[in-house]
Amino acid sequence: MQGEKEFTCNQTAALRTLARYDEPVQLIEESGTPMPAPSIDTANTDISSEDDDLHHLSHSDLVNIVKQLRNEIHRKTALLSSFNTLFQDISQKREAIVCVLQLIDNISAIKSSTDKLEVRSIAATARPQSIGEEWQQHVATHTASCNWWKSGNPRSLKSCSGNGQQPSVTHSNPPQGTTAAGRESGPASATPRGVPQRPPKGPKRKLNQQQPSNKNNSSFNNFCQNCKTSSLLAIWAACIPNLHNKDKLIILSANLRGFRTNIGELTHSFILKEDIDIAATVETFLDDTVEESFGKIPGYTHWFRRDRISGHGGGIALCHRETLQVQHLEINVPDWMEVMFFRITMEDSSALLLCVMYRPQWQGRDPLLYLTEHLDDIQTSVNCQNTVVVGDLNQHLVMHASDDLIGVHGLQNHVDFPTHILGGSLDPVLSDFGEAVICKPLQTIGSSDHIAVLTHVNIRPHTQECYEREIWNWRHADWGAIQQSLRNTDWQESLTGDANALIEWLIQYFLSLQREYVPHHSYTVRPTDQPWFGYRCQLASDAKCKAWRRP
Template sequence: MPPYLGLAIPLLPGAEEARPFVVTPDGNTDNGRSSRGHNGDGPRTLARANTNTTSRRNNNPPAPRNVGHSPLLTVVSANVRGLRSNIADLSHNFVLRQKADIVAVSETWMSDTVDPSFGKIKGYTKWVRKDRIGRTGGGVAVCFKNGLQTQELSVDLPQQMEALFFRIVLTDNSGLLLCVLYRPPRQGRFSLDFLAEEMDNLLQRHGCKNVLIVGDLNFHLEQQAYNNLVTVSGLTNHVTFQTHERGGLLDPVLSDLPEERILCQQLDKVGSSDHHAVLTKIQLHVAREKAAPRTIWLWEQASWRDMRGALTATDWQTVLTGDAEEMTNALTSILATLQDRHVPHRTYLAKATNPQWFGFRCQIAAEAKYAAWRRYKQRPSQHNLAMHRAACKRMTDTSKWARKHWEQDLRRKLTGPGVGDKTWWTLVKERQGVMRQESVPPVTRQDGTTASSSDDKAALLAKLFAEKMHVESPTRPPPVLPRETAHTITSIPITTELVEKALGQLDAGKATGPDGISPGAETMCQGTFGFRPGRSTSDLLLLLSQEWQDTLDEGLDTLVVALDIAGLMTECGMRVF
């Protein structure tokens, strides 16, 4: 993938799987940074240790060596030695450039005085942090790419142990246990002993098959405890290169996955840190938020005359039979069919990682840009180069247009007369890039499994609420309540005026409801005044006067265009209405 595809641009089908699993031998980018001294928790004795220990617990069959078409989980881990001072370099030169799924950092040097939303990377969740309490230094933090299904685990840790635990959901609903740990040089061995003693319990309790441990362990100072951890838990350190500028391996990547499934690569140092970042690529089928289908209705191109004609020609006496439920279903079916037939629409898949403004036009432009790039790479020529540059310009212009319209729509909603506290904060979070699925944490089912995706959480909550509303004895008569009045309702009359009033209160800009019918289609018959019994142009003038007054109150401009089409009734007749 070229560097310019760093934007949220969807790939053509199969493009993600076709990327080869290639890592350069050195993997080091020299940007001219000078070496910096170490000023951490204390002096370190840098020494290489025997880091590769054969896994005893790993009974998984070996994976094939050709992993070019296999899904990958990309992890960037680094000792940043100050997240606030190095967040810019970490974001642009490591996270976004490597397209990391998981970003794990140690020695963040943060405290509870730092806002929880600090350093949020575009396209990623907020940082989950464990800051050091009582004194400066230390700390770990993790963030995940949007769409990756994860669950933060609550683990009773020993005091002063700086670690975070997560469950990475796999496609078979099992999990990968992720542990991000920072062990200061003078802390002792209790954190390593805790992992050795509790690893199997954590795996079993949270339904995880395998484990991945990253961070700065300083294990060369507690070699015996480290050897005991990797031996008892069946772990292998996949980092075989130096991770500190003065030599030594301080930032291991431990896992009980087969060795051929994991490949680690040395990256450059992050900002002012004296540690090299580590890029880890794991051949693993992780669960991600599925792309949801979205339908764009082109109302300005709708054939309203044909739709009205079809509604007028419908024999409603034959269609609307039975009880209220049956008549409602019949009406819904007819409206949905006419909407699909007479309103042009386009359906596309919206990825969870796409920005809010990234719609259908952006996706078409992005796919055209990627296709032009593939064409130019296969057949380098001046013509294909010009086509690729033109596609890049169209993508840029389309993105600017989409972002501008999205911001204008948000501004209109925020300044509208009917915005409440809940709507206002929802729009503000949407503008800040907070994803909707972040508001509902993973939910645990009765069988102990976890619902992490949006669809699974929605289905589980719907089932729970449906059970709460279930009546055990539906034939049991309701309780007799004291009568407050002598009047009773014998019938509910439904008139044309009441229906038109209800249709007039609909917001045509709202999304399609569960019945699949857009409010724009429901309101298309409302608002015709001429040549109708009980209606006149006076009603239209009163309605328009009210709309103009509301527009003036909002500080907007009003433009009126009056048309007098000669022979309209003679040529078209009443069926057009």
């Protein structure tokens, strides 16, 4: 442009030549006067042009534009809300998928480890038809049991060192046609080849083949009286727990995976052996077809149960020592929750809130959120100062909810060891006692894959002991003999010494006459006896029980 600031149309051809555009320029209209250069306002160019366009629009056009804008806004709003709903659904489905995948992993791990499980109990099974198969498997893998099973000679009765009568019959040789275990076989002398017969222990006498082998036979019950008494005392001591005050509260928490299957081993190998005060179990698999008195342990209360309402599995059961003051709390909780609350009275008149909960893996975090929200209200309503939570919570799947429960209520998980055979810690013990609680693992109970947890709480619970009462039947007293004894007493010779000695002698003398001529007996008052359940009621109850047991 040769330094000129203005540009005219005549210079277009030269510019196109420089730019190597070969096509000629066709001028449509040419003006003789050059148009002035427009002034460009960079700040208001777009706004002014839009305003000008809007000013030229008619009323109907403006209304149409507003309607289109509103429709666009509604469409965008609906799109955003659908995205939000989809995002929430994806989040919930993601948590469900994670739970399902973890459950599948657990099932796969359990299935792969079933061959490695050791059978701990053979008789305690809910499938009587499988006892024979399990016993055959046990015999096949244990040499000592195999030798005993093939020998055909059971152990004879051991001799007694007491002064009573010795048993006249030892059942070393079972009747022909059966062996020690009651299985059918050939003659008694038929023994597998290569298996030597054990020499009999003590005197033997062949049993009459035609004599019925019932338990009412005198030869079966002809034991030494001293041995019978000692055996009864041993059984009574094993069945009835100690009724003395303790310095600590002992709680057993376990996932049974079947109450009916494992109640035998739970009773004898855990509750009675460890001298348990409170036994809390989950996954009992019980329903309304099982009697409430099923599995009652001597010296303990009946099992407080919360069975699963719909479906199979689940369930909670708890029993405690009869001497403890434990109250089952009727708390209104959702039907789908498996939780029970108990109030335990301590020696210093304080109270402990015990919560037993089972949270299945498919329930999510709702049970723990319920505890986090309502635990303080429940504790305040029943006037409890401390809290203990036991059970199977599967807290590894809902760690955030578990941490919230522990943090909000100031609790502490005292279980720092695995409670499952695969290595997971699924059965916590939460409390606000701090170092006053000590937990230790025991063993698996029967066919369960969970390890029982033994908890020692260093607080003294309030207990009620049994005591003896002396019942005097004054209506049948021999008053004539008492009067005759008083007449025959030499009072001048007996009443000597100071006043204290005379009072002591008179008291002992009248008490001796009372014991001699007034019928009396001892009566044991138990903590669980009702105030109206007196001696006469006890006699009537015993007579009724004897009538039912009479053959």
